[in-house]
Amino acid sequence: xxxxxxxxxxxxxxxxxxxxxxMPTGPAWRVSLRARxxxxxxxxxxxxxxLPERPKTSAEAKSRAALxxxxxxxxLLDEANDPLDDLSGEKALHSAVDISHRNVGIRVEGPGxxxxxSAGCPQNLSLKAFPVGAASRTILGKSEIVLWRTxxxxxxxxxxRSFSIYVMDFLEEAAxxxxx
Amino acid sequence: MLLIRCPYCEEERxxxxxxxxxxxxxxxxxxxxxxxxxxxxxxxxLRANPKGVAYERxxxxxxxxxxxxxxxxxxxDKFIVTYKAGEKKPVVGSGK
Ligand SMILES: [Zn+2]
Numbered sequence: 001x002x003x004x005x006x007x008x009x010x011x012x013x014x015x016x017x018x019x020x021x022x023m024p025t026g027p028a029w030r031v032s033l034r035a036r037x038x039x040x041x042x043x044x045x046x047x048x049x050x051l052p053e054r055p056k057t058s059a060e061a062k063s064r065a066a067l068x069x070x071x072x073x074x075x076l077l078d079e080a081n082d083p084l085d086d087l088s089g090e091k092a093l094h095s096a097v098d099i100s101h102r103n104v105g106i107r108v109e110g111p112g113x114x115x116x117x118s119a120g121c122p123q124n125l126s127l128k129a130f131p132v133g134a135a136s137r138t139i140l141g142k143s144e145i146v147l148w149r150t151x152x153x154x155x156x157x158x159x160x161r162s163f164s165i166y167v168m169d170f171l172e173e174a175a176x177x178x179x180x
Numbered sequence: 181m182l183l184i185r186c187p188y189c190e191e192e193r194x195x196x197x198x199x200x201x202x203x204x205x206x207x208x209x210x211x212x213x214x215x216x217x218x219x220x221x222x223x224x225x226l227r228a229n230p231k232g233v234a235y236e237r238x239x240x241x242x243x244x245x246x247x248x249x250x251x252x253x254x255x256x257d258k259f260i261v262t263y264k265a266g267e268k269k270p271v272v273g274s275g276k
Contacts, residue, residue, distance in 0.1 A: 056191075069245070070243075070244035070245050070246055073244070122194035123194060137243055137245070138197060138242060139197060144242050
């Protein structure tokens with residue numbers, strides 16, 4: 001009997017237009033972290049970064065990023081190390097759930113990246129309103145996404161795996177329009 | 181598109197990130213065993229539905245996911261003020 005193979009939801013997909021590239025990210029550890037304010041300092045120390053406490057912000061250290069999603073909620077992303085390994089000894093009350101395979105990441109990069117995402121995201125994505133490092137749960141077309149600006153012309157969108165075909169199709173089409 | 185200020189995100193966000201969640205400031209009875217049928221009817225079914233200022237729960241479901249409250253004019257559709265869950269009901273004008 002053949003070995004079971006894991007099939008990445010967006011295997012082989014990518015779109016490269018003149019002003020924007022839409023490309024799935026590699027695999028990553030993803031953690032949904034919930035905690036009250038009194039646990040934030042201890043969790044930050046364990047994770048090796050300062051959990052952001054301001055809306056629409058993020059923090060990064062080495063391969064790890066923490067995105068503020070709500071007053072007691074963070075989205076942890078790490079392509080090299082499992083954040084749960086670092087949280088296993090943490091005594092302060094918190095909830096950390098591995099959602100690595102629930103979500104899929106898509107990079108949107110290039111001078112047309114902002115226009116491409118604005119085809120379906122109703123937030124103001126200008127550099128002034130959504131600066132580098134800004135992160136937010138929001139929507140793209142009919143799908144919920146978590147959007148993170150990683151550079152002046154670079155974004156990372158994270159969506160549920162089952163929505164990823166829709167999100168990829170949407171961004172591909174938007175990339176065509178952004179270049180027009 | 182209508183912009184709604186989320187008191188947790190501390191900025192105006194597009195309406196499609198939000199969901200309406202019914203009338204605000206309806207307290208659950210502390211002791212269900214003493215609730216009469218009439219009290220239950222009032223708690224469960226009867227809503228003010230005013231023409232003018234309405235106090236409503238809203239949820240920033242595709243954002244910070246928090247529930248909060250809003251005073252909204254049902255005639256003009258204008259949000260007069262939004263405030264965090266648990267905060268006192270503000271006294272507001274018509275918002276016109
Ligand atoms: Zn919010």
